[in-house]
Amino acid sequence: MxxxxxxxxxxxxxxxxxxxxxxxxxxxxxxxxxxxxxxxxxxxxxxxxxxxxxxxxxxxxxxxxxxxxxxxxxxxxxxxxxxxxxxxxxxxxxxxxxxxxxxxxxxxxxxxxxxxxxxxxxxxxxxxxxxxxxxxxxxxxxxxxxxxxxxxxxxxxxxxxxxxxxxxxxxxxxHSCELNLHSLILLQQQLSAYKKRYIKRFSSTSLLNINQLIFIVKRLLKLLQTSAPIFRVLRTYELTAEGEFYNIDLYGLLKFCDQSRLAQKLQGFAENPINYTKTKEQELTEGSATKQLLKQIEILQKNNKSSPEK
Ligand code: SF4
The missing domain is CATH 3.40.50.300 (P-loop containing nucleotide triphosphate hydrolases)
Structure with missing residues (x-):
């Protein structure tokens, strides 16, 4: 040594x-x-x-x-x-x-x-x-x-x-995170409560960032609530285009969240989470989405292997 x-x-x-x-x-x-x-x-x-x-x-x-x-x-x-x-x-x-x-x-x-x-x-x-x-x-x-x-x-x-x-x-x-309908609804609630509580103390930049985050969460919610229950893989640009937040600087927002330790600040606003009951369809489409997607790919591969070659 x-x-x-x-x-x-x-x-x-x-x-x-x-x-x-x-x-x-x-x-x-x-x-x-x-x-x-x-x-x-x-x-x-x-x-x-x-x-x-x-x-x-x-x-x-x-x-x-x-x-x-x-x-x-x-x-x-x-x-x-x-x-x-x-x-x-x-x-x-x-x-x-x-x-x-x-x-x-x-x-x-x-x-x-x-x-x-x-x-x-x-x-x-x-x-x-x-x-x-x-x-x-x-x-x-x-x-x-x-x-x-x-x-x-x-x-x-x-x-x-x-x-x-x-x-x-x-x-x-x-290095990945899974967001489901429930966590997005909770996040929307936390962000809105946080904004309401501290709106007078925010600088104009912080307020803009908070508003952009609320907007993105709202768009993601809309995507999840309106899409048919099928599994899809979207590239980042496809997701931002479908969610109509392609013109928001995501790296800037990440930096803001990091520097302001927003996640930790929002913790206190999660004490009274909203009552949320999942429908059967939602239970099917959320939760371990990655696992379900992988399972679906596995089934497709099995089917392809078992089908006779022409
Ligand atoms: S005992 Fe706990 S609170 Fe105290 S310095 Fe160590 S980790 Fe921090």
């Missing part, structure tokens, strides 16, 4: 229980006592602050944790009484050292964090900088933003992937 550039060897697995299994195996090897090995996971798995971890959803936990950080999102110092008590530097240093001395899986890291009153999430991130072996789930490996947030730099690293046949599925899952 190069002495100039530290090399991490990362076995990446699909689930944390699989990673825990790898950790157990590493412990049994002759290297188990001397290797610096650390397991990374999300705040949802590692948070030990009872007032935060009970929030359940990963995005809400992330948001709350960032609110309790020593510096807030704008880089301003937070009032000490408002900071998470598990993030004190001295306590974190203790956990960081102990995590590098002894190989631990996620559960053991959380237990150690609880006994030392130190945050396992930030301690593990810090420890990963000095580790020789970093354990990650697929999700952390394959999603650039998550990787960056966790401080993972894969340049020069040796990457070991467990059960690699699951990689394609995971990549497709991580």
């Amino acid at each position: 190069s002495q100039k550039k530290r090399i991490n060897i990362g076995p990446f697995s699909r689930t944390h229980s699989q990673l825990a299994q790898v950790v157990r195996e590493v412990k049994r090897t002759p290297y188990g006592k001397r290797i610096r090995c650390i397991s990374l996971a999300s705040r949802q798995q590692l948070c030990i602050n009872p007032q935060v971890k009970h929030l359940g959803s990963l995005s809400v936990i992330n948001e709350r944790c960032l609110d309790l950080a020593p510096k807030n999102k704008d880089g301003k110092e937070n009032v000490p009484s408002k900071c998470c008590k598990y993030r004190k530097a001295s306590l974190m240093q203790n956990l960081n050292e102990s995590a590098l001395l002894k190989i631990m899986d996620i559960e053991e890291l959380v237990a150690e964090g609880e006994s030392l009153n130190a945050c396992p999430y930030y301690a593990a991130r810090e420890a990963a900088k000095s580790a020789q072996l970093v354990m990650l789930s697929y999700q952390m490996l394959l999603h650039r933003r998550t990787r960056q947030q966790a401080g993972i730099d894969l340049r020069g690293a040796i990457v070991i992937i467990d059960e690699a046949h699951n990689l394609l599925d995971t990549i497709a899952h991580l």
